[in-house]
Amino acid sequence: MIDRDAVLHVAALARLELNSEEVERMAAELSAVLGHIEKISELDLEGVEPTSRVVELENVLRPDIPQPSLPVEVALAQAPAVSGGGFSVPGSGA
Amino acid sequence: MSEILDLTAAAAGAAVRSGELGASELFEFYRQRAQDDQLNAFTWVAEATPGEAAIDGPLSGVPLAVKDLFCTKGIVSQSGSRILEGFRPPYSATVVEQLENAGAPLFAKTNQDEFAMGSSNENSAFGPVFNPWDVTRVPGGSSGGSAAAVAAGSAPWALGTDTGGSIRQPASFCGIVGLKPTYGAVSRYGMIAFASSLDQAGVLTRDVTDAALLLSEMVGRDPRDSTSLEYPGSLVLPTGRDLSGIRLGVPEELTEGVEGIEPGVRAVFDDALRTAESMGATVETCRLPHAPHALSAYYLIAPAEASANLSRYDGVRFGLRVEGDGDLKEMYERTRSAGFGPEVKRRIMLGTYALSSGYYDAYYGRAQRVRTKIAEDFNTAFESFDFIVTPTSPSVAFKLGARTADPLAMYLSDYFTVPMSLAGIPAISIPAGLSEGLPVGLQIAGPAFSEQRILEAAYALEGAFAFDASGARRSGSK
Numbered sequence: 001m002i003d004r005d006a007v008l009h010v011a012a013l014a015r016l017e018l019n020s021e022e023v024e025r026m027a028a029e030l031s032a033v034l035g036h037i038e039k040i041s042e043l044d045l046e047g048v049e050p051t052s053r054v055v056e057l058e059n060v061l062r063p064d065i066p067q068p069s070l071p072v073e074v075a076l077a078q079a080p081a082v083s084g085g086g087f088s089v090p091g092s093g094a
Numbered sequence: 095m096s097e098i099l100d101l102t103a104a105a106a107g108a109a110v111r112s113g114e115l116g117a118s119e120l121f122e123f124y125r126q127r128a129q130d131d132q133l134n135a136f137t138w139v140a141e142a143t144p145g146e147a148a149i150d151g152p153l154s155g156v157p158l159a160v161k162d163l164f165c166t167k168g169i170v171s172q173s174g175s176r177i178l179e180g181f182r183p184p185y186s187a188t189v190v191e192q193l194e195n196a197g198a199p200l201f202a203k204t205n206q207d208e209f210a211m212g213s214s215n216e217n218s219a220f221g222p223v224f225n226p227w228d229v230t231r232v233p234g235g236s237s238g239g240s241a242a243a244v245a246a247g248s249a250p251w252a253l254g255t256d257t258g259g260s261i262r263q264p265a266s267f268c269g270i271v272g273l274k275p276t277y278g279a280v281s282r283y284g285m286i287a288f289a290s291s292l293d294q295a296g297v298l299t300r301d302v303t304d305a306a307l308l309l310s311e312m313v314g315r316d317p318r319d320s321t322s323l324e325y326p327g328s329l330v331l332p333t334g335r336d337l338s339g340i341r342l343g344v345p346e347e348l349t350e351g352v353e354g355i356e357p358g359v360r361a362v363f364d365d366a367l368r369t370a371e372s373m374g375a376t377v378e379t380c381r382l383p384h385a386p387h388a389l390s391a392y393y394l395i396a397p398a399e400a401s402a403n404l405s406r407y408d409g410v411r412f413g414l415r416v417e418g419d420g421d422l423k424e425m426y427e428r429t430r431s432a433g434f435g436p437e438v439k440r441r442i443m444l445g446t447y448a449l450s451s452g453y454y455d456a457y458y459g460r461a462q463r464v465r466t467k468i469a470e471d472f473n474t475a476f477e478s479f480d481f482i483v484t485p486t487s488p489s490v491a492f493k494l495g496a497r498t499a500d501p502l503a504m505y506l507s508d509y510f511t512v513p514m515s516l517a518g519i520p521a522i523s524i525p526a527g528l529s530e531g532l533p534v535g536l537q538i539a540g541p542a543f544s545e546q547r548i549l550e551a552a553y554a555l556e557g558a559f560a561f562d563a564s565g566a567r568r569s570g571s572k
Contacts (some may be wrong), residue, residue, distance in 0.1 A: 014401060014446040015408070016439055017427040022105050026443055029501055033444060036502055037390040043467075047509070050462030051469060053291040053321065054518030054542075055278040060320040074184045080415035087410050093421030 001031040098123045103250040104331070105302040107154030117155030118143045120387030121201060124157050127248040128202045133233070134222045135243040137162045138169055151197025153311060155520075158198040159249035161206050161240050162220075164190050164295075165284040169200075174208040174218040174236075175287040177433025178413040187284025187407030188316045189253060189295050190491075204252060208435045209404065210260055210288040212236050213416030213507040217437040218497055222495075225268060226566040227532055231491040234507075241268040241296045247567030251299045251308055255285060257292045258392050259487070259511025262523040265298055266486035266535025269550070269563045272298045273305045276542045277518035278323040280309075281316030289399035290321075292392075292515050294432040299318040300563070302524060306331050326543050332499065334550035337373040342566040343380030348510055355488040358529025363485045366526040368534045370483075371560050380475045380482065384467040388426060388513040391468070393505060394448045394461035395516070400438075401445030407433060417534045440501060469517040476541045481551060484510040486523040486535030514539045524552050525561040533561075 081088040109115035163173035165183035172178035207217040215223040215238025223238040225231040226246035233242040237254030241264035254261040256274035265272025310329035407427035409415035416428040448457040521539035
């Protein structure tokens with residue numbers, strides 16, 4: 001059901017680099033799992049509202065009061081590379 | 095020292111309050127047990143005992159172990175993943191702060207399945223955890239380290255998280271108590287996210303009283319988690335003696351003709367129902383017509399949310415970075431490919447697929463509608479029943495490696511726990527007996543915010559079951 005091309009397409013979307021063995025295994029495993037999951041297509045869900053979360057909350061606001069945020073050096077402390085007070089990354093290419 | 099080992103957390107706290115036991119002595123006892131742990135249950139153990147000031151409060155200095163995925167300020171928090179290698183959060187999770195303020199000092203962090211994705215604790219970058227009842231078996235997951243540590247007596251109590259069964263199933267496999275609260279009852283702030291609409295922090299404890307005590311200090315609204323709710327009333331220690339007038343519903347869909355339910359599990363469950371009846375409860379079959387589809391909906395919704403949540407691990411702000419000689423995109427891909435384990439990759443792929451153009455309505459959209467039906471099923475059932483009861487898992491703890499080659503078989507381990515997660519309702523697992531020498535859990539689920547009533551019923555049943563877990567406590571440490 002999920003072929004090699006589909007796996008490669010989804011992996012690209014998910015920013016995952018899979019080797020050819022992983023691609024083969026993923027195709028088989030995802031097909032098996034989706035095969036099981038397909039059962040929900042048998043259900044009649046006409047007119048049923050989707051539930052995105054069970055807690056009914058709307059527009060949870062807090063008072064608009066300025067509060068201290070993380071100091072820059074703390075926010076940067078865990079980064080693999082920093083420069084000039086910011087996160088440093090390789091160039092985005094052409 | 096064996097005397098301390100025999101104390102529940104509540105009893106140890108009482109001993110500290112009365113002056114029979116020093117809080118520092120208690121902390122040091124468990125610190126040492128955790129250090130000597132043979133089950134790979136811990137990812138971090140405190141190096142020193144805190145000062146007495148840190149242990150003042152209603153929890154009386156009884157030290158706390160927390161699952162690795164709770165952010166702990168300055169202490170490595172990796173959610174069992176290589177991609178967060180060496181990450182020391184600049185803040186602590188709200189629950190960790192709450193419990194430290196209540197007098198339960200952090201003494202250790204526990205192993206888990208990577209990003210809480212797993213039912214056996216075999217998906218951890220820190221390696222698998224072993225079950226103290228039989229070290230050739232898994233402790234369950236994803237809170238496997240917390241469950242094994244409490245069962246082995248190397249932690250007095252522990253925090254876990256439950257997204258589809260990750261507290262209840264390991265509690266069942268390890269013969270302890272595990273409670274997943276109502277979604278929104280406990281703050282998620284500082285919990286490294288898996289599936290945000292399902293994740294909920296809860297407790298793993300030796301008994302029901304300990305569960306009530308620990309949970310009572312965790313519930314409540316947190317301004318830093320906009321999905322958390324004001325808890326109606328407060329939780330107190332349970333005193334329930336019988337079950338008179340309690341109506342228990344046994345869902346036909348989850349107990350009749352379920353593939354893979356072990357006869358030994360079924361036998362313990364049936365015994366538990368007879369015990370409940372002898373204590374005054376009525377036991378009747380109930381219907382949850384959509385429950386058989388819960389696992390399917392769950393394995394679309396949770397991976398979809400995970401694929402979005404885990405997009406933040408890109409080698410830029412924290413954790414691992416693997417650079418090639420290429421551009422930014424290559425760095426992202428190399429980092430994520432090296433940092434995530436196979437199960438996490440599988441779920442990211444599944445979630446990305448379910449959300450991708452052309453498939454969204456067929457998969458994610460349908461799954462959300464199934465979720466609505468499942469919640470409605472529970473609402474209807476609770477009009478006629480106080481609680482829904484099931485075995486916590488279809489099997490006892492299985493052998494290490496037994497299900498790693500078959501993701502679907504692994505997922506089926508959560509068949510009885512996932513419906514409650516989708517409905518956001520609270521559920522507890524308590525040890526009800528043994529099958530082939532291994533613990534079997536009974537799951538009791540109730541309506542939203544029924545934790546106190548669940549605890550009362552569980553406490554009464556616990557007294558009747560008189561489950562003996564002392565053997566496992568003696569085997570887990572050197």
